[in-house]
Amino acid sequence: MVKETVNAKMVVDKEFQISEIDPRVYGSFIEHLGRAVYGGIFEPDHPTADENGFRQDVIDLVKELQVPIVRYPGGNMVSAYNWEDGVGGPKEERPKRLELAWRVTETNQVGTNEFVDWAKKVNADVMMAVNLGTRGIDAARNLLEYCNHPGGTYWSDLRKSHGYEDPHNIKTWCLGNEMDGPWQIGHKTAYEYGRLAAETAKAMRLVDPTIELVSCGSSNSQMPTFLQWEAETLEHTYEVADYISLHQYYGNKAEDTANFLAKSMDMENFIETVIATCDYIKAKKRSKKKMNLSFDEWNVWFHSKEQDKKIEPWTVAPPQLEDVYTFEDALLVGSMLHTMLRHSDRVKVACMAQLVNVIAPIMTENGGAAWKQTIFYPYYYTSVYGRGVALNPVVSSPKYDSQDFTDVPYLDPAVVYNEAKEELVIFATNRHLEKPLEVDIDVRAFEGYDVVEHVVLENEDAKAVNLAGQENVKPHSNGESYVEDGKLVGIFPKFSWNMIRLQKK
Template sequence: MYDVEVGLDPAFTVGTVDPRLFGTFVEHMGRCVYGGIFEPDHPTADEHGFRGDVAELVRELGATVVRYPGGNFVSGYRWEDGVGPVAERPRRLDLAWRSFEPNTVGVDEFCRWARGVGIDPILAVNLGTRGVDAAVDLLEYANFAPGTTSTADRRVANGHKDPHAIRTWCLGNEMDGPWQIGHKTADEYGRLAAETARAMRRADPDIELVACGSSNSAMPTFGTWERVVLEHTYDLVDHVSLHAYYEPVGGDVDSFLASSEDMRAMITAIAATADHVGAVRRSDKRLTISFDEWNVWYQHRFAGQEGLERTENGALIEDVYDVTDAVVVGDLLMALLDHCDRVAIACQAQLVNVIGPILTRPGGPAWRQTIFHPFALTARHARGTVLRTAVRTAPLATERFGDVPATRVTAVQDPVTGALTLLATNRSRTEPARLTVDLRAFGHRRLLEHLTIADDDPSATNTAEQPDRVVPRPATGTVLDGDQTLTATLPPSSWHLIRLGD
């Protein structure tokens, strides 16, 4: 067993958590939409064809925003195909995932579903095969009041009088990637993004815009891409995006458990890049980051886009997650919170079936994957102000990152109730940690709960037959000594939520 000592003081803060940090992502890919959120023949389907059992789990998950409709899909998408009478909508070939898109679900249906489950949509526009005109038309269709333009009146004629009131818009998706339909150089994309942003802001000055950043930290253009793009767009956008997916490459589980070190480094590097562009421009503006695709994804199991057969609504990258994956997801959430001064938006990708926290069976049940639980608990309780933590812990040797902290600890205080939430990850696969937290600066406290995700079998998963094999469980032996010190034991490969009240 090794010791972990944590110092905290409510006077020393990182920043306030933007609720959009707890976002999710729905793309027209595999069974995320059709067979995921939407299945008209399902016993729980509502009058619009959306699964009621999935909607209940989405509400429980606690996501605040949802990015739509992609993803790679958006770079070849004609949004007009997905509005109007369903029977008249064209069936198209989606070049991104080599599937046939029926366009049964489009912007109107999706926005109605999202708001129905308590989530605000974030829309992405196609800057792969399209550009300024299509983006502004979609903005008018979604946000303009009846009678203002013929495009807004088209929405009304389609049965949606009230505007969808979309606040946040993504200017394309992963345009740095050669796999992207309409892939561009940084200069090419930056100029198009600036032209599109300028036009969209003239149409609706109150929107927020996200410029495409790097698809992952291994991209050869990482950093340079952001610099060039922001030289074109800095004064026109509010956020720059980042994407990252993690897996145990070559079976290297120790590095996998430390995946958030890469995420933390990405955030720091791109924040510095954005600040450099701002400094050169003599600007007082401070851009933030939209980490709008992140998750565990076993990409080595995926043959790639070129190997896909043409299908309609076929299963695609439906990874089944275990305990170790849940610990990594919890740790990634902590990294986002620890950088809440620069990360305003984050979207776990994706929501259902496609590397999702929710899995479904056609005509059958829907259930929570292991990664569902750290997201739901963090979204529910980690609201408010992130505090700076001084953590003394043993090092963990990893092949990819060198020596890293064996334990990470994040603290969030609710400014209204005063409740203090501690999140902790023990990354060691062999050694438990003895956690000691100094709480003298917080006055009277009482222990509300200590929940943990851990298992003697770190490969344990949830299935339709055993949907609750892995769930958060109350920890034992956690003690609050007066108002001074909290002590707890963190088992190997575990994630924890500890709540303290007044």
């Protein structure tokens, strides 16, 4: 007996193109925080550790995700970081420092060069952040010279003396981190940050004109200075920066699943509001340049906040921000990815924060196993199969109201067309908690295409989690969908995340 379904419709056409998807939208983030570095990517005593002390089991999982770029070394940590502490050797003589953002001891056993080595092993580029909290123009230009200049100067020759003959050629750079936040070491007003960022950008571009720069946007859309910060800082950085950053995390403290799943609509509004502000400054400056967005911190984060208050200060790599993700978290993560794909014309870089142990898709035990959290799966499928052109689907879906949102569509999709592979991919979240969605999808523009795979992530328990050796949430490929007379019929189970992949026969 077929369960009672809710019906929706969608039209997908090759001509309804949003833009080419920049692969960097599937980026991630490693900060010197908790066990992200020490015990996460780097653990010399681990059974799988390679010759550089990097965990091979973690490398394998990161490679599976096909992460194209990783932001480093912070985050809040970068605002009091002296990059010189983490280069050169012998490593045991590197200074141990009080790390003020997270109140731990930083051993500096991993620094710029080690991280570049690790990024190469996982086939990712580095997105480097400079310290505009306690430092500024001088440290930023020196770090860039160290990383990117071929040789014959003090800093580039220092890199060579550290065993790196060839430059690292890091092309994407963040001008500080969350400088609007009072918690930030060296917190600035919009005017102070805008001036410093513009002058730092000027100096960095003189060192290497080929780099791209990210100007700090608001730390989240609830900041009291949100948008005023964007408008005022962009007055200074508009012509020298390529992107403005967005950061946003969501939680479900209220234990209201229907409202939680709608929070990607807040993300959508955030993106569109920042775009409008960028375009206002463009018009005001009579500029021909379009400012793009770098959503370089995004995720679900709320589970670990209470236990983090109990951490002993000044320890080395304590477990911090170790959210254990639920099944419902994975559905929201899927919808957050869909939201960015639907804005791929402006969101060109995005970093799931973070990658290992710290609010992360990958978890490890020190000396033990590494495993996939629930949120690993929507990230994996979207990164691997969401390459190509984002299409704008015309959607007709029944809706619901929740505590904070009205007119929430049960169907939340993103559509990607890969012409080279002759492949059409439909990602979809069914937000309905009780009923399957039967969706009639007009695919007449894709004549001769048929379903090759329908992956479903579903679970009866919204709070189901994955632990070491205990994978309670994982996808299956038994989804119901078929093509008939130019129409794709997709059955999306209640409370599920889906990927339907079609290829030309």
